Amino acid sequence: MHRDIRLLHDPFVPGELTEPFARICSDAGGICTFIGEVRREADVEALELSHYEPLTLPGLDQLADKASKRFDLLGLLIVHRVGTMGPGEPIVCVSAASRHRRDAIDAVDFCMDHLKSAAWFWKRELSGGNWRWIEPRSADYADLARWN
Template structure:
């Protein structure tokens, strides 16, 4: 059981993390990967995520360990970005490897639901040259609460 967690301040290519991660787990039965990107819809010019690293990184690692234990994973990879990002840039990548596909699917869904609503990030977006703070939506909390 392996957890791999990265908190980045620079752009990343998900494949450079997912490829080596899956290769490190021979004999896996299923891999599920989700990549979330900055949406450019409705005039979004940029997204900024701020955080307090002494809480953020340990929280992300604890979430990864919970997912491994809960779903019996061979491993999980969580890569999350902070700072200013532009539309089309990856924000987050979560990949799970397991003996069976359902555990990998569920683990990624579980991790994303918790990252969206219980996250340690402050989020704001820029539209029409103006920054505004964004809170999790009620749907984000409902998704998390189903676990």
Template sequence: MQIAAPADVRLLEKGMSVGEGLAAFSSAHQRAGAVASFLGTVRPDEAVQALELTHYQPLTLPGMSQLADSALRRFGLDGVLVWHRVGVMAPGQPIVLVITASRHRREAFDAVDFLMDHLKSAAWFWKREKRPDGWHWIEPRERDHADLARWN
């Protein structure tokens, strides 16, 4: 697997090889003092049968790339990986993988948090869950907006 340096940003319509992504990213950034990651999955919940993510094609990937570039500059990163699924996923399946590499751990952790707060609340995705009574749209919570606001 090839990692685009310094930013590897992808929208994936099918599965995501988390282990391969982490191994390739770590290999590409061997001089980093810290590599931090976050894996978001579809929550296993008796009421949730599936999660569907749709997006606005002309803006999604360019916006994700701009966000990754912003994190690179803001936190002085050596590298960043942002992979996001779209389509229908089952409980337990990965939705998003974010990995950062930097000289020191705090910047790596903060950058992952920054990226996830933006992807969760200010991104180009629409989410809905399939429950026994049908599909339901999911909106960001007040907490999600508060998490995002702290980066201003």
């Protein structure tokens, strides 16, 4: 199985990640990709993600291990930004390749539910000139719980 797990400090172009991934996983019957972006709401000026580096990348690797064991995958791509981003900038790209669509779709959903609720990032948002911390919503925890 092909794995590409990265933390990036600089902006990325999703297609520059997903196109090579699709070429490498050329035997796939289905590839599912999710791109998360900073919301483009009128009052959102920036989003900042901080992390504790000794835990973050190993945590992403552990998440990839769990997804690989749970789903029949040919490849998994997880790329996550850290630092300060503006509205519309990509934050996360998760792509899964499998022989059949359901494993690819479910693997991406599984990874995103974990990234939203149980990841190693601290988020804060700048709105109206003020920073506020963002915590996972109860719906995020409910999404995560369905995988237990």
